[in-house]
Amino acid sequence: xxxxxxxxxxxxxxxxxxxxxxxxxxxxxxxxxxxxxxxxxxxxxxxxxxxxxxxxxxxxxxxxxxxxxxxxxxxxxxxxxxxxxxxxxxxxxxxxxxxxxxxxxxxxxxxxxxxxxxxxxxxxxxxxxxxxxxxxxxxxxxxxxxxxxxxxxxxxxxxxxxxxxxxxxxxxxxxxxxxxxxxxxxxxxxxxxxxxxxxxxxxxxxxxxxxxxxxxxxxxxxxxxxxxxxxxxxxxxxxxxxxxxxxxxxxxxxxxxxxxxxxxxxxxxxxxxxxxxxxxxxxxxxxxxxxxxxxxxxxxxxxxxxxxxxxxxxxxxxxxxxxxxxxxxxxxxxxxxxxxxxxxxxxxxxxxxxxxxxxxxxxxxxxxxxxxxxxxxxxxxxxxxxxxxxxxxxxxxxxxxxxxxxxxxxxxxxxxxxxxxxxxxxxxxxxxxxxxxxxxxxxxxxxxxxxxxxxxxxxxxxxxxxxxxxxxxxxxxxxxxxxxxxxxxxxxxxxxx
Amino acid sequence: xxxxxxxxxxxxxxxxxxxxxxxxxxxxxxxxxxxxxxxxxxxxxxxxxxxxxxxxxxxxxxxxxxxxxxxxxxxxxxxxxxxxxxxxxxxxxxxxxxxxxxxxxxxxxxxxxxxxxxxxxxx
Numbered sequence: 001x002x003x004x005x006x007x008x009x010x011x012x013x014x015x016x017x018x019x020x021x022x023x024x025x026x027x028x029x030x031x032x033x034x035x036x037x038x039x040x041x042x043x044x045x046x047x048x049x050x051x052x053x054x055x056x057x058x059x060x061x062x063x064x065x066x067x068x069x070x071x072x073x074x075x076x077x078x079x080x081x082x083x084x085x086x087x088x089x090x091x092x093x094x095x096x097x098x099x100x101x102x103x104x105x106x107x108x109x110x111x112x113x114x115x116x117x118x119x120x121x122x123x124x125x126x127x128x129x130x131x132x133x134x135x136x137x138x139x140x141x142x143x144x145x146x147x148x149x150x151x152x153x154x155x156x157x158x159x160x161x162x163x164x165x166x167x168x169x170x171x172x173x174x175x176x177x178x179x180x181x182x183x184x185x186x187x188x189x190x191x192x193x194x195x196x197x198x199x200x201x202x203x204x205x206x207x208x209x210x211x212x213x214x215x216x217x218x219x220x221x222x223x224x225x226x227x228x229x230x231x232x233x234x235x236x237x238x239x240x241x242x243x244x245x246x247x248x249x250x251x252x253x254x255x256x257x258x259x260x261x262x263x264x265x266x267x268x269x270x271x272x273x274x275x276x277x278x279x280x281x282x283x284x285x286x287x288x289x290x291x292x293x294x295x296x297x298x299x300x301x302x303x304x305x306x307x308x309x310x311x312x313x314x315x316x317x318x319x320x321x322x323x324x325x326x327x328x329x330x331x332x333x334x335x336x337x338x339x340x341x342x343x344x345x346x347x348x349x350x351x352x353x354x355x356x357x358x359x360x361x362x363x364x365x366x367x368x369x370x371x372x373x374x375x376x377x378x379x380x381x382x383x384x385x386x387x388x389x390x391x392x393x394x395x396x397x398x399x400x401x402x403x404x405x406x407x408x409x410x411x412x413x414x415x416x417x418x419x420x421x422x423x424x425x426x427x428x429x430x431x432x433x434x435x436x437x438x439x440x441x442x443x444x445x446x447x448x449x450x451x452x453x454x455x456x457x458x459x460x461x462x463x464x465x466x467x468x469x470x471x472x473x474x475x476x477x478x479x480x481x482x483x484x485x486x487x488x489x490x491x492x493x494x495x496x497x
Numbered sequence: 498x499x500x501x502x503x504x505x506x507x508x509x510x511x512x513x514x515x516x517x518x519x520x521x522x523x524x525x526x527x528x529x530x531x532x533x534x535x536x537x538x539x540x541x542x543x544x545x546x547x548x549x550x551x552x553x554x555x556x557x558x559x560x561x562x563x564x565x566x567x568x569x570x571x572x573x574x575x576x577x578x579x580x581x582x583x584x585x586x587x588x589x590x591x592x593x594x595x596x597x598x599x600x601x602x603x604x605x606x607x608x609x610x611x612x613x614x615x616x617x618x619x620x
Contacts, residue, residue: 150591
C-alpha cells in the first residue's frame with residue numbers, strides 16, 4: 001500500500017482533532033492552526049487524486065483491519081478525491097475571504113469556536129465524501145447539521161440569524177430523521193451497512209421481487225431526507241434566511257459546500273447502494289427532475305423580487321441546486337456527470353459572490369440592502385470585478401465556469417430524447433434568462449455613481465484580495481481549460497460501480 | 498391489518514414517529530418542538546432495537562462460555578441505537594442552548610411571535 005493511500009483517512013482524523021485543538025487555542029492561534037490543517041488536507045487530497053488517476057482504480061481503506069462485512073471502510077476514487085480537494089480548497093478560500101468579518105461578528109472570547117466549527121464541518125464533509133458505510137454517513141450528516149447551524153448562529157448580535165438557525169435546524173433534523181429511518185429499513189431488509197454488501201443484497205431482492213414496497217419506501221426516504229437538507233425546491237424555505245443572515249464566510253461555506261456534501265452523498269447512495277438500474281425503474285429520478293425544474297424557475301423569480309443582495313444570492317443558490325437536481329433527474333450517466341460538474345462550478349462561483357458581497361458591505365457601512373449598496377462596485381473595485389465574473393459565470397457566458405456545466409446539462413438533456421428533453425431545455429432557457437434578469441440589475445446598482453457621499457473606506461485586507469483573485473483565477477481556469485476536469489468526472493462516475 | 502398486531506412494536510414506533518413529526522412541525526412552542534423531535538428519534542430507536550431482537554434469545558454477553566449463534570440476538574442494531582442516542586442528545590443540547598438565547602432576547606417561546614419580533618429589528 002502506497003503511503004499516499006493513507007491520506008484520506010488521515011485528513012478526516014486531522015480535521016476532527018483540529019476541532020478539539022482549536023477549542024483550546026486563542027482566536028488567532030485557532031485561525032493559524034485551521035489554515036494549516038486545511039492546506040495540508042488540500043495538498044494531501046491532490047496527491048491522492050494524482051495517485052488514483054495514475055493507477056486508474058478506486059481502493060478501499062479498512063479501518064482497524066477488520067474485513068468487509070464487519071469492519072468500517074472508506075472508499076477512495078477519482079470523484080471522491082476531487083470533491084475532497086474542492087471542499088478543502090474552497091473552505092480555505094472562503095475563510096480567507098471573510099476573515100475580518102469573523103472576528104467582528106463573533107464574541108471576542110469566542111472567535112476560536114468559529115474555527116472549531118469549521119474544522120468539524122470539514123471533517124464531516126470529508127467523511128461524507130469518503131465513507132463506504134451508511135451509518136457512518138448518518139453520524140457525519142448529523143455532525144454536519146450541528147456545525148453548519150452553529151455557523152449561522154454564531155453571529156450573535158443579529159436576532160434574525162438566531163431565528164434563521166431555528167428554522168434551519170428543525171428542517172435539517174426532519175431531513176436526517178427521514179434519512180435515519182431509511183437506513184433502518186434498508187438494514188432490516190438487507191442485513192448490511194457497508195455499501196457494497198447492501199448493493200449485492202438489493203440486487204438479489206430486486207431480482208426475486210421480495211420486499212419491493214419497502215425498497216421503494218427506502219428510496220423515497222433517502223431522496224426526501226437529503227433533498228430537504230440540500231434545500232431542493234419545495235423544502236427550500238429555510239435557506240434564504242440562513243444564508244442571508246450568517247457572517248460572510250459562513251454564507252460562502254454553507255452555500256458552496258454544505259449543500260453539495262448532501263447531494264454528493266445522494267448520488268453515491270443512488271450509484272453504490274441502491275444501484276442506478278433500480279433507481280431508474282422506480283422512477284425516483286422523475287420526481288427529482290420535476291423538483292429541479294420548479295426550483296430553477298421559482299428560485300430565480302424569488303431572487304428578482306429581493307431587495308437585499310445576500311438574500312438574492314441565497315435564492316440564486318436555490319435555483320442552482322435546481323440545476324443539479326435536474327441533472328440527476330435526467331436519469332442518464334451523462335446527466336449525473338453534468339450534475340457533478342455543476343456542483344464544482346457552483347462551489348467555485350457562489351462563495352466568490354458572497355465574498356465580494358462582504359467587500360461591498362465593508363464600503364457601504366455594513367448594509368446589504370441595494371439602496372445602500374449603490375456604487376459599491378466603484379468603491380471596492382476588486383470585489384466589483386469578482387462580482388461581474390461570478391454573475392457572468394452564473395448566467396452562463398462562454399469562457400466562464402458556469403458555461404461549461406450548462407453545456408453539459410444541455411447536451412445530456414438532448415441525448416435523453418424524451419419528454420424530459422423538451423422540459424429540460426425550456427427550463428434551462430427560461431432560467432438563464434431569469435438569471436440575467438436579476439444579476440444585471442444588481443450589477444447596474446453596484447456600478448452607478450451614488451448620490452450621497454460614500455462612507456469612509458478602510459483598506460481591504462490582503463487575505464481577502466488574495467482569496468478573490470484565486471476565485472477569479474479558478475473560474476477562468478474552469479471556463480477555459482475544463483476538459484481534464486470533465487474527463488476526470490466521467491471517469492470517476494464510471495468508477496462508482 | 499392482522500400484520501399490524503403481529504408486528505406491534507413497529508406499529509407503535511410508527512405511531513410515535515408521526516406524533517413526534519407533527520409536534521415538531523406544527524407546534525408553536527419551542528420546548529414542545531424539541532420534545533417532538535425527541536419523540537421522533539426515540540421512535541426510530543425503538544424500531545431499530547426491535548428489529549435486532551429475536552424471540553426467546555439472550556443479549557450477546559458471554560457468561561458461561563460461548564454458546565451457539567442461535568442463543569443470542571443481533572447486537573448491531575443495539576450498537577446503532579447507542580450511537581443514535583449520542584447524536585440526538587447533542588442535537589437536543591444545541592437546540593436548548595438556542596432556545597435559551599432566543600428567550601433572553603425576546604422573552605417568549607412562541608416561534609411565530611419571535612419571527613414577528615425579529616422582523617421588526619434592524620439587522
